[in-house]
């Protein structure tokens with residue numbers, strides 16, 4: 062499939078034939094704001110997208126498809142706070158609007174953040190019943206305390222034949238002594254953020270698709286090392302810049 066777009070001056074599309082309200086909205090979009098010393102077509106440039114995008118000739122890219130850092134702790138994003146990451150993505154999306162051709166598309170490939178650190182989550186650790194070293198239960202402790210209201214934890218422990226820590230854990234849960242020091246993680250859905258940044262940049266959310274990783278994914282380093290941090294599929298968010306889009310289906314030879 063080939064996608065090309067029309068502009069007033071190149072293909073005869075006449076913006077003045079649109080309703081006045083649309084003309085007002087699209088005049089800027091259709092303007093030819095040529096820049097001097099733009100990056101060359103069909104060259105590969107390596108660098109920070111935030112610097113390179115503004116050097117691309119406006120209204121020249123029919124389709125830009127990319128996959129940003131997902132904020133899952135990979136090396137190339139480890140320097141970013143969540144605020145920095147949001148700033149990076151929203152800036153790169155915003156910088157796309159002027160370079161995409163009217164009627165062209167911006168497609169972002171991304172997954173939800175499955176290991177989003179949230180300091181507010183209570184650090185409750187699941188009790189692994191099968192790993193319990195002492196058979197003493199919470200009910201045993203409560204019964205002993207009811208029978209001996211004057212006993213402290215050490216005396217209750219002696220009575221039940223277990224350690225004082227066991228009494229403490231049965232009463233208060235695992236996290237009281239040590240527990241989990243690590244900040245807990247939860248899911249952060251990113252679709253709403255991507256949509257917001259796209260709309261703010263004047264794009265329209267045109268489509269949303271998923272693609273599913275093939276079976277080889279299960280053997281990848283990321284799948285096995287971070288089972289909980291990756292999905293078996295990812296999203297493609299498709300944004301459209303207002304304009305005339307000509308879609309030509311190319312027949313396979």
Ligand SMILES: C[S@@+](CC[C@H](N)C(=O)[O-])C[C@H]1O[C@@H](n2cnc3c(N)ncnc32)[C@H](O)[C@@H]1O
Nearest residue numbers: 108109110111112127128129130131137138149
């Ligand atoms: C999820 S990976 C996508 C990899 C890509 N699909 C590929 O096959 O190479 C995110 C990529 O964004 C790059 N990246 C991170 N920050 C960037 C920035 N400010 N400008 C350009 N690329 C950046 C990373 O180096 C990494 O290669």
